[in-house]
Amino acid sequence: FWLPQTEVAGARDRAGTSQGFFFAAKGGHNAESHNHNDLGTFVLYYNGKPAFIDIGRETYTAKTFSSRRYEIWTMQSQYHNLPKINGVDQMQGRNFMAKNSDFKVNARRALFSTEIAGAYPENAGVKSWVRSYQLDRGKQFTIRDAYELHQSSDAPTTVNFVTYCKVKELKPGILHLEGEGFRLEMHYNPGLLKPEIESHEVTDAGLKRYWPEGITRIVFTIMKPQLKGKNDFVIKALK
Numbered sequence: 001f002w003l004p005q006t007e008v009a010g011a012r013d014r015a016g017t018s019q020g021f022f023f024a025a026k027g028g029h030n031a032e033s034h035n036h037n038d039l040g041t042f043v044l045y046y047n048g049k050p051a052f053i054d055i056g057r058e059t060y061t062a063k064t065f066s067s068r069r070y071e072i073w074t075m076q077s078q079y080h081n082l083p084k085i086n087g088v089d090q091m092q093g094r095n096f097m098a099k100n101s102d103f104k105v106n107a108r109r110a111l112f113s114t115e116i117a118g119a120y121p122e123n124a125g126v127k128s129w130v131r132s133y134q135l136d137r138g139k140q141f142t143i144r145d146a147y148e149l150h151q152s153s154d155a156p157t158t159v160n161f162v163t164y165c166k167v168k169e170l171k172p173g174i175l176h177l178e179g180e181g182f183r184l185e186m187h188y189n190p191g192l193l194k195p196e197i198e199s200h201e202v203t204d205a206g207l208k209r210y211w212p213e214g215i216t217r218i219v220f221t222i223m224k225p226q227l228k229g230k231n232d233f234v235i236k237a238l239k
Contacts, residue, residue, distance in 0.1 A: 007101040011110035013137045018048030027101030027114040031094040039098045040116035040131045041080040049180040050164045087155025088124035110135045125151040143233040159220040183238040193220040
């Protein structure tokens with residue numbers, strides 16, 4: 001499916017069944033109704049069960065609807081499946097928006113791409129950051145970042161993923177993700193990226209209904225970042 005007004009897209013391995021991969025992704029802007037700073041993010045399910053997730057929202061409080069809304073961790077882009085560029089997160093507001101969002105689909109693959117540099121403030125020093133998702137039906141799912149920076153600061157540039165799976169490093173270049181009745185491998189270039197695996201307890205009663213065992217954040221730090229580069233993350237199912 002493709003919803004051009006909201007720039008939301010999704011696809012699955014096969015019609016009529018939840019078996020295999022399903023993903024959804026979004027462009028849009030950071031002043032949407034009930035906004036999170038999350039344009040360019042995605043979710044990925046396998047056999048109908050969550051792999052890479054959107055955490056959701058905590059129980060509403062006065063802070064949720066105040067000027068301090070984006071102090072809440074679940075509203076921040078670093079707790080979505082997105083980069084933190086030169087140590088800087090996405091910002092809220094109508095001017096922080098995706099560009100050139102596009103969705104192409106055929107019987108073999110589905111490809112969503114969007115330019116997310118406009119979601120970051122000037123001090124992020126980013127000229128272009130094209131995030132794309134490609135589902136090769138029945139085979140694999142690929143997340144790709146192609147970026148160009150104006151500058152590289154002392155603060156790291158990281159690529160963040162949030163998952164409900166249990167995660168461990170098999171060896172440099174491969175992470176193992178164990179979900180509810182499935183196993184995945186996440187392949188990356190260990191010469192460019194260094195992962196850290198963080199466990200986060202979920203204490204909010206509303207979120208705990210969905211993520212009772214807590215969530216895991218994978219933080220890939222781009223080592224020796226260049227002003228121009230590309231990173232691929234390839235997700236494959238283990239039979």
